[in-house]
Amino acid sequence: MDKYDMKRAHKNLYSSSAGDFTEVDVPEFRYxxxxxxxxxxxxxxxxxxxxxxxxxSYTIKFASKKELGRDAVVGPLEGLWWADDMSTFVSRDKRAWKWTMLINQPPWVTDEMVDSAKAVVAKKKALASLPLLHSMTWTEGRCVQILHIGAYDDEGPTLESLHHRVLPERGLTYNGRHHEIYLSDPRRTAPGSLKTILRQPVTVA
Incomplete structure (x- = not known):
């Protein structure tokens, strides 16, 4: 059985250079x-x-393998981040941040599969966030992204460069929420070795 892996199927979106921001085109995905x-x-x-x-996500994976004969690697954790004052991302005032945490799903996953998996999990765990979990589609289109290597709190200079150098030099402006893709497990990786893709949807200024 071939195992679907989002990071391999869309390698250009789930890997990036640490040298400078590169442009990508992100299609619609289900999360x-x-x-x-x-x-x-x-x-x-x-x-x-x-x-x-x-x-x-793991419950969907196991059900898909058993019932559909289709296996998949559970994707990395991702996050959309924003705030009323976006400068708080440079200053790292995390109390002001708003977020949507995400895990990308294989293209064959349906809303019915999500609802069924939620019901299975609800019988095992009392998670206050479980009723808030939902399926969504998200399209970002034209984006710039870079690989950040290091602690999450060290992202500030890279984001400041995005604000004040990269976008003005390329004649671009913001067109959506700041997006982070966490390629490393922080429980098993030293802060200085964490790998995170920083992505920003853009449009012509």
Whole structure:
């Protein structure tokens, strides 16, 4: 049985250069999603959102393999981030941040499969974020992205460069929410070695 892997199927979107921002075109994808706000390092809602996303994603994976004969690698955790004052991403004032945490799903996953998986998880775990989890499609189109290697809190200079150098030099402006793709497991990776794709949807200024 061939195992579908989002990172291989869309290698240009799930890998990037650490040298400078490159342009990509991101099509519509289906995700599991949970929205929330606040500091991800201290928010219980954030931790429960992540647990709910992984629990449902793995339940979908096992059901798909058993019932459809189609297996897939569970995708990396992703996040859409925004704030009323976007400068808080450079200053790292995480209390002001709003987020939608995501896990990309294989193209054959349906809303019915998501609902069934949620019901299975609900019987095993009491997660406050589980009722908030939903399926969504998201299209970003033209984006610039870069691979950040290091601690999440060290992203500030790269984002400042995006704000004040990259977009003005290329005649571009923002066209959507800041997107991060977490390629490393922070439980098993030293902060200085974490790999994160930083993506920003753009349009002509």
């Amino acid at each position: 599991l999603a949970v929205e929330g706000s606040g500091d991800p390092n201290s928010s219980r809602a954030y931790a429960e959102a992540v647990e709910a996303l992984y629990s449902v």
